[in-house]
Amino acid sequence: MSGNNANRRLKFEIFRYNPQDPDSTPHMQNFEIDELPYMSLFMALNEIREKHDPSLQFDFACRSAICGSCGMMVNGKPSLGCRTQTSDLPELIRLHPLPVFKLVGDLSVDTGIWFREMAEKSEAWIHAKEAFDPAAQEDRMDDETAQKIYDSDRCIECGCCVASCGVANVSGEFAGPAGLNRMARFSMDPRDTRDDADWFELISNEHGVFGCIGMMACHDICPKELPLLEVYAYLRRKALTTALK
């Protein structure tokens, strides 16, 4: 569809609820605005806030699919508000906050709590046995490994994959797509000294890669197009290889 799809009157149905306000109850609120050429959801929500309701809560920072703060349910699909063009949507646009994460208010959620807990559970940092020596020569890494790590590191922690995952929606213990990606990233890193048994304990259970039912909603939804399908295949292979040793 064209990015320049003017002359439409857009109808928004937006989830409203302020958990901090005892008088607030969850409900949908309707707004209407004129569509502008090349209008993103970021622009549309700003227009609604400026012209109709300054109390509307939503998050944006970079406006260019880098910071990961603008994830929301757009007509039932987890999406980045800043990179979603209204011209790619029908005239009626329903917006909800991402599920799974703590609701701050209206469309704003705190993904940071979930990602911090996931990082702590999976110990998402390099486990090195030797102390860092700033005078030592830099470790070498082969290009293929560096590329795979780089691919996983492109995750902007927007939470869209987590929101799309049926398992993550019902189990707070499941590492979720972004968590599995983090585990794969560190298990591939030659500087991380965790051995196969350590990784087996972390990934080979229902909270790890065997909790994934493989419908690949996460893979289809990821706005950064991370190769999540390959990530799970890698983790399953790693788990099975260790089990068969």
Ligand code: SF4
């Ligand atoms: S493929 Fe696995 S991790 Fe991805 S959405 Fe489905 S259950 Fe969740």
Ligand code: SF4
């Ligand atoms: S894997 Fe993709 S969808 Fe999931 S948090 Fe990272 S960037 Fe967002």
Ligand code: FES
């Ligand atoms: S505003 Fe940063 S990703 Fe959308």
